[in-house]
Every structure is written in C-alpha cells, then in structure tokens.
Amino acid sequence: MKRLTIAGRSIDETTPCYVIAEIGHNHQGDVEKAKSLFRAAHECGADAVKLQKRDNRSLFTRAMFDKPYDHEASFGRTYGEHREFLEFGESEYRNLREYAAELGIAFFATAFDRPSADFLAALDMPAFKIASGDLKTLPLLEHVARIGKPMLVSTGGATIDDVARAYDAVMAINRQLCLMQCTATYPTSPGEMNLRVLETYAERFPDVVLGLSDHYNGIVMAVVAYLLGARVIEKHFTLNHTWKGSDHAMSLEPIGMRKMVRDLERTRSALGDGVKRVLPTEAPALAKMRKKLVAARDLAAGHVLRHEDVAAKSPGDGLEPCELDRVVGRRLARPLATDADIAFDVLE
Numbered sequence: 001m002k003r004l005t006i007a008g009r010s011i012d013e014t015t016p017c018y019v020i021a022e023i024g025h026n027h028q029g030d031v032e033k034a035k036s037l038f039r040a041a042h043e044c045g046a047d048a049v050k051l052q053k054r055d056n057r058s059l060f061t062r063a064m065f066d067k068p069y070d071h072e073a074s075f076g077r078t079y080g081e082h083r084e085f086l087e088f089g090e091s092e093y094r095n096l097r098e099y100a101a102e103l104g105i106a107f108f109a110t111a112f113d114r115p116s117a118d119f120l121a122a123l124d125m126p127a128f129k130i131a132s133g134d135l136k137t138l139p140l141l142e143h144v145a146r147i148g149k150p151m152l153v154s155t156g157g158a159t160i161d162d163v164a165r166a167y168d169a170v171m172a173i174n175r176q177l178c179l180m181q182c183t184a185t186y187p188t189s190p191g192e193m194n195l196r197v198l199e200t201y202a203e204r205f206p207d208v209v210l211g212l213s214d215h216y217n218g219i220v221m222a223v224v225a226y227l228l229g230a231r232v233i234e235k236h237f238t239l240n241h242t243w244k245g246s247d248h249a250m251s252l253e254p255i256g257m258r259k260m261v262r263d264l265e266r267t268r269s270a271l272g273d274g275v276k277r278v279l280p281t282e283a284p285a286l287a288k289m290r291k292k293l294v295a296a297r298d299l300a301a302g303h304v305l306r307h308e309d310v311a312a313k314s315p316g317d318g319l320e321p322c323e324l325d326r327v328v329g330r331r332l333a334r335p336l337a338t339d340a341d342i343a344f345d346v347l348e
Contacts, residue, residue, distance in 0.1 A: 020048045029088075042103045048106035053087075108129065125149065129154070150176040167208070179208055218256075236250055241253060293311070305328050305331075
C-alpha cells in the first residue's frame with residue numbers, strides 16, 4: 001500500500017486526510033504572530049503548519065534582489081529587502097519548532113534552494129515541501145531527496161512529462177513522495193483547478209500518495225479532491241484577510257480552516273466501506289414508511305388467496321410485500337378481518 005509517514009503520522013488511502021496549514025510568510029516576520037497562527041491552526045484540527053524558507057542572496061539575481069518593490073504588500077524598498085524582512089533565521093525556527101512540539105502539531109517548511117534545504121535538515125524537519133516553481137529544478141529535488149525525509153512536491157504550471165521527470169528523479173533516491181496537484185494561480189478559479197489530474201496521477205504514479213495544494217478561495221475543492229484520491233490537502237492560512245501581505249486575501253481564516261477539516265473528516269466517514277447493509281438507526285423510519293401484507297377485505301377460513309385479496313399497507317411491522325408470491329394461492333387456516341396481518345402461520 002502506498003503510504004507517507006510525517007512525524008509519526010501515517011497517511012494512506014484508509015487514514016484521515018492530512019491537512020497542512022500553509023502559513024508561508026503570513027506571520028509578517030513576527031515570531032509571536034507565527035505562534036498565534038500555529039496555535040489557531042492546531043485548534044482548527046490541522047495536522048501540520050508550514051513556513052517557507054529562502055536564502056535570498058543566493059536565490060535571486062542581484063537585479064531581482066535590488067529591484068524596487070513599491071507595492072502595498074511590501075515590507076522593504078526593494079524585493080530583496082522585502083524578502084529579508086519576512087525571513088526567519090535559526091533562533092526563530094528553533095523557537096517555533098519547540099512551540100509546535102508543545103502544541104502537538106507537525107512543523108516543516110518549503111525549501112526554495114539548497115542552502116535552505118540544508119538549514120531545515122540541520123533542524124531535523126520531519127518533511128520537506130517543494131514548490132511548483134522548482135518542479136524542474138532537478139538538482140534541488142535530488143538534493144532534498146538525499147536528506148531522506150518525506151517530500152511533498154507541488155506540480156503547478158507543469159505538463160505530465162514535467163511531473164514524470166520530477167517523479168523519476170525523486171523516486172530513484174527517496175520513495176517517500178507525495179505528488180500534489182496544483183494550479184499556480186493566486187487565487188485559482190474553479191475552471192482552472194483541473195482536479196481530474198488526480199485521477200491521471202493515480203493511474204500514472206500508483207505508488208505515491210496524492211495531494212492538493214489548494215489556492216481556491218473556499219473549502220469545497222478540498223473535499224472534491226479527497227473524493228478523487230487526494231490524501232494531503234495544503235491550504236494557505238491567516239488570522240485576518242485584511243492583514244498586509246499578498247497571500248492573506250486568498251488564505252482561510254480559522255472559521256474556514258475548521259470547516260474544511262470538519263468536512264474532510266465527514267466525507268471520509270460518509271464514504272463508508274462499500275458494504276450495503278441495514279443500519280440500526282434506520283429501523284424507526286423503516287417501520288413507519290415500509291409496508292406489510294394485510295387482508296384487503298374480510299376473508300373466510302379456507303379461502304384461497306388471490307392478488308386482489310391482499311393489500312400492502314403501513315406500518316411495516318409484518319410480512320414484507322416482497323413475499324407476496326409466497327402468499328397468493330395459499331389457503332387460509334382461519335378467517336381474517338380487513339387489514340389483519342397476513343402471515344405464514346395463518347396459512348395452511
């Protein structure tokens with residue numbers, strides 16, 4: 001059976017959906033705000049919280065790092081300053097790792113470059129996320145794979161050949177892989193979700209757990225993805241849609257996260273085991289709604305029952321109408337009044 005294990009939690013076809021609250025940089029560079037997000041995610045029932053880790057000086061060209069960033073969501077004069085303001089270092093990560101452990105929620109991050117992957121590996125993160133933008137960055141995929149921890153790889157902006165290439169690169173080194181359908185549009189409209197890609201992945205890559213990195217403004221697509229085979233759902237998370245930052249508007253607030261976790265678990269429960277059976281809870285309604293066989297009129301002893309002598313009426317506390325053919329043609333051992341139960345013990 002395909003299975004992923006993150007921080008001791010097994011994820012497979014039979015387990016509850018694994019929900020990741022993607023905090024990213026919604027903490028606005030504030031550790032205490034990050035802790036508030038961790039705590040809220042835990043209270044909502046999320047299984048994990050996730051940040052993003054970048055080594056900005058090595059990740060961006062000098063031109064991109066120094067590019068003016070005059071934007072309402074900016075935390076710096078240039079794009080590089082903006083990214084540096086939001087970035088946590090070792091002390092912050094250790095602090096947050098301890099806090100997540102106290103809460104009992106898994107904590108890991110997206111590694112955007114090799115130095116960031118090594119940074120996270122040194123902190124013994126239980127899993128690694130790879131963003132859609134790095135699906136073709138095979139050196140990074142292979143480097144993270146060698147770390148030996150579970151990998152969750154988003155596949156936005158890709159063809160099936162791109163996904164297969166990344167799959168081959170990772171699986172040759174590390175078989176703890178989750179492929180996540182994703183559309184790299186923020187937010188994503190329903191018509192761009194293409195959730196049936198999950199069915200394509202299930203056929204093409206049957207040996208890995210599937211997931212959805214969900215950028216839709218709402219919770220219903222996560223449930224649909226679960227029905228199509230996703231067992232990991234990643235959803236951006238914030239405490240306030242109006243906070244400064246480009247991701248807040250498309251992120252779930254606690255009320256939405258709580259409902260999504262609830263609906264995913266309800267969906268898993270509602271799917272059942274596929275065995276059709278009568279449930280004890282159905283008995284009262286069935287007794288009232290179903291019918292039994294009764295005499296359609298007064299009938300004398302010795303009368304041979306015909307179809308017109310028998311009626312099906314509620315409540316259903318007697319011989320079921322499906323037994324009609326076993327009744328017609330039989331002789332009454334005693335008289336029956338109108339609406340009296342027809343049962344095998346009144347027949348000769």
